[in-house]
Amino acid sequence: MKKIILIIILAIFSLNTFSQSKTDSYRIIQTDSNTLKNGECTIMLNHECDNYTVTLTEVGKNSNLYILKKNKESFIVKSDIVINASFDYIVTEKKTKQRLQDDTILKWKSDPNN
Numbered sequence: 001m002k003k004i005i006l007i008i009i010l011a012i013f014s015l016n017t018f019s020q021s022k023t024d025s026y027r028i029i030q031t032d033s034n035t036l037k038n039g040e041c042t043i044m045l046n047h048e049c050d051n052y053t054v055t056l057t058e059v060g061k062n063s064n065l066y067i068l069k070k071n072k073e074s075f076i077v078k079s080d081i082v083i084n085a086s087f088d089y090i091v092t093e094k095k096t097k098q099r100l101q102d103d104t105i106l107k108w109k110s111d112p113n114n
Contacts, residue, residue, distance in 0.1 A: 006088060030091040039083040040076060045091065048072040052093045059086040
C-alpha cells in the first residue's frame, strides 16, 4: 500500500513539474525508506549530483525531520525530537536535455545555470 501511495505522489509530482517548464526537466534519481539512528541518518546518493532536491515524508508520529547537510555524494537527515524516526524520501535532480547526433537518444546534463 505504501508503494502505491508513493507511486501516485511521484506521478502527480512529475506531471506538475513537467507542465511548469519546457526547458527544464526534473528526474527522480533515488527513492527509498530509512530510519534515524540516534536522531540522524546519512543517505548516500547512487551517483554524484550538484543540483538536487530532497523531499522527506515522515512515517508515523510527527518527528520534525530536516536536512542537516547536503553535498554531491550524500545528505544527512536529522530530528531533534525523535531519535529513531522512520521516513521515506525522494531525490530529484534538475536537468536540461541535450540531443546527441542520434535524435532518439537523449543525454542528460546538469543545468549549469542553477
